[in-house]
Amino acid sequence: MIATGVVASMAMGAGPASAAASSVELPEGMTASYLVVDQETGQSFGSDEHKQYRSASLVKLFIALDYLESHGPDYEIPADDLALLEPMLRSSNDDAASTLWVRDGWEEIVKRMVTELGLTDTAPPTARGKWGYTAISAADIVRTYQYIEHEANPKYRDFILSNLAQSTKCGSDGFDQSFGLPSAVPGPKAVKQGWSGFGAAPAPGEQCTETDAQVLRVLRSPEVKAATAVASSGDGPTGAQDIDLTSRAMHTSGIVGGDNGKIVVVLTLEPTTLSWQDSAARITELTRNVYYDCAL
Template sequence: MAAGPASAVTSSVDLPEGMTASYLVVDQQTGKTFGADEHKQYRSASLVKLFIALDYLESHGPDYEIPAGDLALLEPMLRSSNDDAASTLWVRDGWEEIVKRMVVKIGLTDTAPPASRGKWGYTAISAADIAKTYQYIQHDANPKYRDFIMGNLAKSTKCGSDGFDQSFGIPSAVPGEKAVKQGWSGFGAAPAPGEECTQTDARVLRMLSSPEVKAATAVASSGEGTVSAQDDIDLTSRAMHTSGTVGADNDKIVVVLTLEPTTLSWRDSAGRITKLTRDIYSEFAS
């Protein structure tokens, strides 16, 4: 359902020490919003996979039957945040041109391609633009695209393909039905000992071993492990983002973007963003 008359509420939620955060909650039925610093730019981490998936669908058209090989990329990319799948589609479909097309198509104001075209995880985003992306997917995109993307996000797995536990934020903090896309950056290529999430689908990993995937991952990646400058976007702090919709009709959009000190572990960062998301949603609902 499209949003009714807008009613903006200024946030009063306190942040944990050392955390930078921006967020936006939108009730698409009433138009009520609740946010803070929602136009601040962050590196996207895996939230850019929303653009990659939508661009793929838009470029092929609603009558296109997605072949099994491409489903083997799109589904784990959306459900389990698979980086190899994202790199493959990123290279195949035009690198930074994907972001440029989505900026125009959706009307994004804070989103920009990465300075280094191979590092798709360094795409600039904001909470406002990610919320607008969900609105576009649900209300403006072809219903087939909406059903495909939101249906896969509703099947988000507890474990990411890289072994990180991606149940932080919305999945753990907000009750009810959810469709989520998570993002993280700066925690390394694999979890620290004792923090591994072990429900990885080996079948999916085997399907992502084609020559195309291997060639793409040699030239494109999330940017994990690299340090470089990109305008005013912080690429050094640890980033952890949670985004998605809540409710049987996907009527509420929740986007929480955070940066944390490099001294914090995955578990500590996950606990902090989960509590923050819970506080934000509770304040919004009150």
């Protein structure tokens, strides 16, 4: 059975323009929302872009931006903090995210970003230690990229986007994070991936073994150990929340084409019966179709 995407309205902050008319088919069992914005023309294309999903690692965009804005543009980031921020952005390191989450105020990070960016669908997790259960939407993640690229201090923009442009093939947890945009679309990209519900590590034989020791470096300090004892991406039991915390989540997002390029956000939920490889193949194909069928 095939579900069909529906054209969406403009994302907040994208400016007035007409939306491209098209549709994208979804594989059976997949729930998906997506939004593409051409920053040159202001045109957009999407489906169900205000539907809420658990963020998984996309919340790391908020964590990084909040860190930079809280310290100011003249702040020289210490080497120890670079060892958290860089692996978090490039290799989606969870221990780094947990450390900054706890240090900088837990759910207050999300609340500050909602206010600062004017997000409409984003909300903190019900269980404050589970940062990956932050509620987001495709529209709000598009808005986040717009803010970073055009409204944030240029130092913050350059730091975040340059690190996303160095996204590694392997996540710090051993999962291959080259699904979606990195595999579906050619050319320069600054990307942030997210996944949840696949377990703490890949199944035997499925590990991603290409590593960059410098990028994947994370401090093994008392602060990191203490933070990871009380905060995590969120896989596991939690209190009630008005988003799906059961299905496997896999998200791809970023800016394609360099400065002022297209912003692409694809959020998906998959049945727990699907493997990592199957889910990765399905979101990659969907992302390819969304990007090329939108004709922006």
